[in-house]
Amino acid sequence: MGVALVQPVRSVVRQPEEGARPGGNAPEDEAGLARRALGGDRAAWNTLISRYQHRVVVSLLARGVRVDRAHELAQETWARLIQQQQKGQLTELRLPNLALTQAAFLAADEARRARRESLAGPVEELPEAHQPVDPSVSAERRLLSEEQLARAQVALRECSSSAQRVFQLACDGQELPHAEVAARAGLSVQRVRQILCEVRKKLRGALEEEAP
Amino acid sequence: MNQPHIQPADAEQYVLGALEPDAAAALEAHTLACPPCALVLQREALLEEQLREVAQASVEEARLEARVIRPARWNRPRVAAAVGVVMAAAAAVTLLVLRPEQTARPGTQDEDFPMMALPLELPEVPERLVACPDLTSQETCASEALARGLLVQYPQGVGEVPRYEGHSGIPTDALSATGPYPL
Ligand SMILES: [Zn+2]
Numbered sequence: 011m012g013v014a015l016v017q018p019v020r021s022v023v024r025q026p027e028e029g030a031r032p033g034g035n036a037p038e039d040e041a042g043l044a045r046r047a048l049g050g051d052r053a054a055w056n057t058l059i060s061r062y063q064h065r066v067v068v069s070l071l072a073r074g075v076r077v078d079r080a081h082e083l084a085q086e087t088w089a090r091l092i093q094q095q096q097k098g099q100l101t102e103l104r105l106p107n108l109a110l111t112q113a114a115f116l117a118a119d120e121a122r123r124a125r126r127e128s129l130a131g132p133v134e135e136l137p138e139a140h141q142p143v144d145p146s147v148s149a150e151r152r153l154l155s156e157e158q159l160a161r162a163q164v165a166l167r168e169c170s171s172s173a174q175r176v177f178q179l180a181c182d183g184q185e186l187p188h189a190e191v192a193a194r195a196g197l198s199v200q201r202v203r204q205i206l207c208e209v210r211k212k213l214r215g216a217l218e219e220e221a222p
Numbered sequence: 223m224n225q226p227h228i229q230p231a232d233a234e235q236y237v238l239g240a241l242e243p244d245a246a247a248a249l250e251a252h253t254l255a256c257p258p259c260a261l262v263l264q265r266e267a268l269l270e271e272q273l274r275e276v277a278q279a280s281v282e283e284a285r286l287e288a289r290v291i292r293p294a295r296w297n298r299p300r301v302a303a304a305v306g307v308v309m310a311a312a313a314a315v316t317l318l319v320l321r322p323e324q325t326a327r328p329g330t331q332d333e334d335f336p337m338m339a340l341p342l343e344l345p346e347v348p349e350r351l352v353a354c355p356d357l358t359s360q361e362t363c364a365s366e367a368l369a370r371g372l373l374v375q376y377p378q379g380v381g382e383v384p385r386y387e388g389h390s391g392i393p394t395d396a397l398s399a400t401g402p403y404p405l
Binding site: 064068069071072074076077078153154158159162163166177178181182183188203206207209210213214217 | 231234235237238239240250253254260263264267268269270271272273274275276277278279280281283
C-alpha cells in the first residue's frame with residue numbers, strides 16, 4: 011500500500027475527558043506511556059500496542075474484515091502511527107481512538123482499492139464476499155441510530171448500579187483490563203465477565219428491538 | 223473444516239478478550255474457513271462497537287448534566303480574574319431575580335433536564351425551586367438541592383449576561399444562604 015494513500019492522522023481524537031474517568035492510577039499511567047511513546051520509546055509503544063491491539067482487531071472485525079486481514083491491518087496501523095511519530099507528525103497520542111481511526115481508514119482504503127480492481131477485471135475474479143459491511147460506509151458514521159441509542163440507554167439504566175459501573179469501566183474507551191475493572195469494582199474477574207455478558211445480552215435485546 | 227461451528231457465547235468471549243490464546247487462535251482459524259461463523263464473529267464484534275458507543279454516550283450525558291449544575295463559563299481560568307468576579311456576581315444576582323420567561327433556553331441542550339422545562343411550563347415560581355446564590359458553596363448547594371429533588375434556578379450562560387431587574391421580591395436572606403434557599 012503506497013504511503014501517499016495514507017491520510018495523515020494528525021488530528022487529535024478526544025476520548026472522554028479525564029475528569030469523566032472513574033479515578034485510579036490508570037490515566038496517569040496512560041498519559042506517561044503516551045508521552046514516552048511520543049518521545050520514541052519503543053517499549054512504551056509495545057505496551058500500548060499490546061493494550062489496544064485486540065480492540066483494534068475487534069473494530070476491524072465489526073467492519074467485516076476477515077480476521078487474518080484484521081491482524082495485518084492492525085499491525086499496519088501501529089506501523090503507521092510509529093512512522094508518523096518518527097516524522098514528528100504526532101503531537102498527541104490519544105488511544106485507542108487514534109489507532110481506531112487509522113485502522114478504519116486503512117480498511118476503507120483497502121475496500122476501495124479492491125472494488126476498483128474488481129471492476130477492472132472479469133466478474134469471476136471478484137474478491138470473495140468477505141465484507142458483509144462496507145467499511146467505507148461505516149468508517150466515519152456512528153453505528154447506532156438515535157432510537158437505538160435511547161433504547162440501549164434505557165436498558166442500561168435498568169441494570170443494577172454495579173452492573174452499570176462495570177459496563178462503564180470496561181467500555182468507556184479506557185480499555186481497562188478486566189482484572190483492573192474487577193479491582194476497581196471490588197469483584198472477581200469472573201464476575202466482571204459474567205456481568206458484561208448479562209449487560210451485553212440486555213443491550214443486544216434493546217438494540218435489536220423493532221422501532222415502534 | 224473439522225472443528226465444530228462457533229457458538230455465539232464463544233464469539234462473545236473472544237470479543238471480550240476472555241479466551242485463552244489457543245482457543246482464540248482456533249476460533250479465528252475456523253472463521254477463515256467458515257463464512258457463517260465469520261458472520262457470527264462479526265456480529266459480536268459489531269455489538270461490542272455499538273456498546274462502546276452507548277458507554278461513551280453515557281459519559282457525554284453525565285458531562286452535560288455536570289455542566290448544567292455548574293456552567294463551565296463561570297469559572298473558566300482564561301477569563302481575567304476581575305472580569306470573572308464581576309460576571310460571577312452578576313450571575314449570582316441573576317440567579318435570584320430571573321423571571322420565569324427569561325430562563326427559557328435554547329432547546330438544543332438537556333431537553334429532559336427538569337429545570338429547563340420547568341420555567342416554561344409553570345407560570346408561577348414553584349415551591350421546589352431554590353437558589354444557590356453563595357458562590358463559595360454553590361456547587362455543594364446545587365448537588366444537595368438536586369439530591370433532595372429541588373430544582374436549582376440558574377441564569378443562562380454568563381458569556382451573554384441576561385437582563386435582570388434589581389431585586390424584585392427576593393428575600394435578602396437568600397443572598398447569605400449557603401444551602402438551597404426556597405424561592
Ligand atoms: Zn463454522
